[in-house]
Amino acid sequence: MAKLCPIPCLITITFLVILAFPTSASTDKSDAQALRDLYRSLNSPPQLKEWKLNGGDPCEESWTGVLCFGSSVIHLKLHGLELTGTLGFDLSNLRSLKQLDLSSNHIHGDIPYFVLPNVTQLNLSGNNFSQSIPYSLVYMKHLRHLNLSHNTLSGPLGDVFNGLENLIEMDLSFNNFTGDLPTSFKTLTNLTRLFLQGNEFTGSVIFLANLPLSDLNIEDNHFSGLIPEKFQDIHNLWIGGNRFNNGSNYPPWNFPFDTLPNEQNITSPPSTNLSAIESYPSHKVRGHKKKGQGVAGIVLMVGGGTLIAACAALFISIRIHRSRREILKSLGSCEGSTRSSPISIVRGPYIAINI
Template identity: 45%
Template sequence: MNLNLLGFLIFSLGFLTRVQTKTSSQDVSALNVMFTSLNNPSSQLNGWKANGGDPCGESWEGVKCSGSSVTEIKLSGYGLSGSLGYQLSNLKSVTTFDMSKNNLQNDVPYQLPPNLDYLDLSNNQFSGTIPYSISQMKGITYVNLAHNQLNGQLTDMFQNLKKLKQLDVSNNKLSGELPRSMESLSSLDTLYLQNNQLSGKINVLAGLPLKDLNVENNEFNGWIPDELKDIDNLQTGGNSWSSGPAPPPPPGVKPKKKPQQEGGGGTNFSHWIIIALVILASLVAVALLVTVIFSRKRRFAPTSHFFDEEKGGRMFTPRASQELSTDSRTALRSDFKENEPLYSPGSIDTKTLQKSPSSGYKPPSFDLAQSLNDNEFASRLNAKRSTSARAAVPFTLTELRTATDDFSPSQLVGEGSLGRLYKAKYPDGKVLAVKKIDSSLFEGTRPEEFSDIVNNISKVHHPNIAELVGYCSEQGHNILVYEYCRNGSLHDFLHVSDDYSKPLTWNTRVRIALGVSRAVEYLHEICSPSFVHKNIKSSNILLDLDLNPHLGDYGLANFHLRTSQNLGAGYNAPECTTPSAYTMKSDVYSFGVVMLELLTGRKPLDNSKPTSEQCLVRWATPQLHDLEALDEMVDPALRGLYPPKSVSRFADVIALCVQTEPEFRPPMSEIVQALIRLAERPSMKEDFGHSRRTEDSDY
């Protein structure tokens, strides 16, 4: 009897161990797709399967795990062919990904594992461009893409890579100038750029802590900065360097200095001490002056708990306000290259769950029932970002009433079929967006329905989707609290003119379309279960200070079944005669209408236009493939400053989206790829100043 019991316990323990080590379904699916894309190399990859399996429990070749999550994939030199598949973004725990020294082909997938520390795809046959998803890997320290056939330019993708120590893109076919964002690589000590077709100057590297730099056999010109000449291992041959002494820096610009090494001269040290003392004295004087002015203003200012951060109009960035203030092509190009990268971390998700950091919050100086202290508020905003399983946090009705001035009309941001959106403002300038859902929508529903909605929405995290901060469900009020986008909605930018608005550049319009398409792709194809948005329109696309788009009103589709209206007029797909008829293809149609707004600057329905032009889709669709007509359709606010072929391809994507038959509309993932190809064209980066009326030969 005891032996039987012992045997049963041993069997149970083994069974439980197998259950506990079973690999997460997302990781299994990603590796299944990867195995299939690698042409099912069962002879090289022991244990791998095209369907199912347990990579962690069965010790698949080259795979290491921690618990039920895959953490390392090392398959260097296995003679693998094919490609890497399309589900690598599901491998959220993978920190090491080494596929070097194989025969892999096609483009490097833009959706790489999002949390990599080590990436090695060298010595393959990859073509296409360097995937922009790398720009979101804030913890990555090593990137090796050498010895492939990568082409195109290095885009402005390095702003967030503060920990990157080694970058090797040598022996490819890369061209163009080094992007200014390389100045942000504050930890980079090894950089290999040799044997490409890179051009321009290398001044952006002057301030980096490099110890090993190879730029041989490119098309660089100008002078090698003095700061780089002290590098331990510097190789610069095979370029077109200028001879003679380098010119002095422009007036008012001091040469860049690398951090002073130990043992520096005492003269320099004393020099910097004097400068520091002068700066400190200046800062003290300025601080005293500001204090005096502020105290005088407060003495006479009306009492208010809120700091109006938007007094005088919306806040704008140079990328919306500078380019079109002049017809100068030179000014436009300068602004595009220096201030307006085609991509930005906020607009490219690469199907990852990247979040932007949130600042802390200081409690109001007045008594607020159940108010938050500094740590509580900061933890509310940051707790959601610290783990993969994050939940929205509760806000009290009292604090939201205080922050919105009791839901005052003066704090009303907008109103739709689901309720009203208010601005919640705190004394230190922190602003949140508060969506107060119409209570009538909850009549006859289960009491826990709002909790279900909050749980579903709180699982959605994407840089192009408005981030849910918290919620409130008290006294019959059901409220959602979001991060606030200070530049308002896309609708306002395109259709509401005021003294402060400036037209969006073509570059920014493409970037907005790409960001929104990625957001919808995430809802449709990445979320599980998937979301049909049912309310995609320009007023639900919010723009932050950098004019990056954030799609709002997601996860509320069920409410549209209870309202007399669904989308704003002009966004409905033809098949959507009732709210219940909406599908993902209906979302694609609505997105196409938004793209038409970006292209033409017109509203979806405009009764002020002639009868034949009042419905935007009906008016525009027959002209989308007519180059001459298309030129006349482009938003006049652009003043002809756009690449004509880019506009034509943008119109091609629109035509696919707004087709009458839903089955002919492509899935959102294909739209994303089309916009990526459009955005990566060299003409988008080099010749934004041209219009069809001035020059068409380069397109």
């Protein structure tokens, strides 16, 4: 009689079947058509292996840069493939797409009006896109990472950021944007990293004052007026190359002036950096605070180690002293004249550090 598969075995087989099942389905028709249209718009490049203008199954045939779940395309990564052409107009058919990375290519033209309702990462950096950001961006409610840096985008930013509460990182650096920042910036309540350097922005930065930013680069623009006092809470801050008011009536900040970022102490990113979100150099505006914390940590470690060593030595010496006393007592009068050498208690070194 054949042995029955134990319960753990059944669970394992079921789990493997579930994992294998989604990849066995053919690609959704609208997804496949969207990729064929993109292939045509990109001038049918040979580096996109397995891609076809007609027919074909992107998920079954493992088209270059395409990742599927079940019959749906969820990732499209075509980074640094020397692609040319434009984006076409059918990207909106990729309804399940979560990540779109077309960075470091030579794609040109406008960024078309497309809506990817489930996208979380959108990276079009390092291309030749022109014009401005399409209003369709407001419909990408799940977007968390947006990188449009190192293009030739221009003109004022419209109010295209309303409703993007999930956005945590945005890079619009090294374009030709002009005008004031839109009021919709203040709705980006979860934005922690923002890079606007290398543009032609003007006006105030007040809409950035209440954002939970840890990294902010606005250098080399034409921003003016007062620097919001809350900028002092931003851990990594670059503000040089603007027209901020720093006259005699400038309101005081709560940390020393010599730690303010300026054109002399800013570490500029390399001009070839196409993904500031991923690899932007860290500049510690208030590094002296971290240094103090490091010294305090060393003091605590040394002090704690010294205390433990002293306690251990004291405990051992007491045990030795008691043991020798018992031995001497048991020897009685025959060794009554014998005295033990004094047992010294080991004391840890005393460390005094002025902080």
